Amino acid sequence: MFIETLITNPIHFFRIVVIVIFSITLHELAHGWAAMSQGDNTPEQTGHLTLNPVVHMGRESLIFLCLMGIAWGQMPVNPSKFRSGKLGNILVSAAGPLSNLALGILFIMMLKILANLSLSGLFSAEFLYLAARINLTLFLFNLLPIPPLDGFHVFSEIFPQLKPLEYTQFGLFAMMVLFIVPGFGIGLSGIAHLVIQSALGGK
Structure with missing residues (x-):
């Protein structure tokens, strides 16, 4: 379990926790600012335009992060308020x-x-x-076309035939499979590592 890192390598543990909290908070704020730009004031009305990570992640997510190294966030939006439903959702x-x-x-x-x-x-x-590796990994992970990930909402607007999957158990099943498959997370992180190495000239 990730919490064991607190004992074996506490500096690494706190670095990951700080980076993930910071990154998810800005991730959710980006959703909120984009929604506001599209005419939806739900993020402001619900008090989610804040840098407070507890508001975006919740205590359960923060606890899970420290125990398992897994976290999530949420930003309440109302797509019906978007000026352009399809483009706004994308x-x-x-x-x-x-x-x-x-x-x-x-x-x-x-x-x-x-x-x-x-x-x-x-x-x-x-x-x-x-910090670079975690953020690039989050970018790749969230683009997967699996509900409830952001990538699904993007791709389902481009390919409407995917929309019915949002109301089935497909997303839950797919997410479970991804976390069970050995090396999936390491694979995404590996891609992020290669990108960083390439950007740094292979150093």
């Missing part, structure tokens, strides 16, 4: 993963800029690399 759904992609790119740029400096603490190379 933009709002894509905003979350794109925020993780932007964070991943930002941390990679910081890695390149600070490559020749001997830094420790928050902006150490290890921290920046981990």
